[in-house]
Amino acid sequence: MMKAFHWCVLAALMLATTSLRAACTWPAWEQFKQDYISESGRVIDPSDTRKISTSEGQSYALFFALAANDRKTFDLLLTWTRDNLAQGNLHDHLPAWLWGQKDKENWAIIDTNSASDADIWIAWSLLEAGRLWKHPDYTRTGKALLKRIVSEEVVKVPGLGSMLLPGKVGFAEAHVWRFNPSYLPPQLASYFTRFGAPWTTLRETNLRLLLETAPKGFSPDWVQYQKNRGWQLKQNKSLVGSYDAIRVYLWVGMMSDQDPQKARLLARFQPMAAMTTKQGVPPEKVDVASGKHTGKGPVGFSASLLPFLQKRDAQAAQRQRVADHFPDKNAYYSYVLTLFGQGWDQHRFRFTAKGELIPDWGQECASSH
16 A cells, blocks of 8 residues: 555656646747757758858847757857857857858858847847856857947947947948847847946937837838938838838837836837737738838737737737747748747746846756756
8 A cells, every 4th residue: 555655656746747847848949949950050941942041040049049948959059150150259250140052062151241130139148048057158258249249230320329230231321320120129238238338328229219210100120310310211112110120019028017118118119009909910011101001910920919919808819820820840030930929928938127038947947958
């Protein structure tokens, strides 16, 4: 009888351990690894015939690996990024943004320019990995990359102050600068203020970029700023909010409620929430000057708005759409947006008011790497 009791206790303990472990796995991340990440740590976008990899894809995957407490994958991603995009050294080189099949014979860097949104996410992920995994090498590399970002991608703009350029080449002329509002998530801007100038200024100028370029409550993919003339917000074909701008609402939604910038941003972008609620799906494209919209956004757009929508019914409709039309293995961009939006919605991670990561690892997961 006693033996049977011991077996029951043992079985119950094993079951409890298994369920704890199960709570720590992230099925959508595991599927993403299977469908999009090579054994060497390269995130592949199969929709492009060149089977490309981007610094953006590498940077997002580093974030997901950290949020999932998946250090093995984190290290694979980091090594591939360093060796193939940054000439083997992230201290001295910003990653090239585009890599893939250059011609029949060669797989290599296709475009040597950088993409600052990816650089920002990589630096942040390294710094947070150093803190959460107590690994000073990550911290050192993160700090060095951040300095490189400041020296090569940050400029002083008359009338604005320090601003983050989208890349090191091609976005600044004598009197005109081009910006992408989705490139610096406000919570990451908050995080970097601990390193002093220029980040303390950048946090405020980034808020101006977000608030001032959305006259009707819709963020543009790209926007120009001209010396003495300010933001160029007159109606034209290029002033639309679509596949880039959807991330603005995602970042804002994921901000901590204690972040003093959040309420202002939610209020500014309320028209996007209202339009999505009214239509039942997010718009694919919005004319930033008029607020007129066309098309239905893909499922990744719905996932992006899960943290952003404040009304439960509107949130539930998008949650159901994501569940019913989950991205497949040929939808890289929708999939990464879904890992962010749905992952947040499933309480897999949160950000503090200072932009630090609060991962939902649990006790069982904390030692599982």
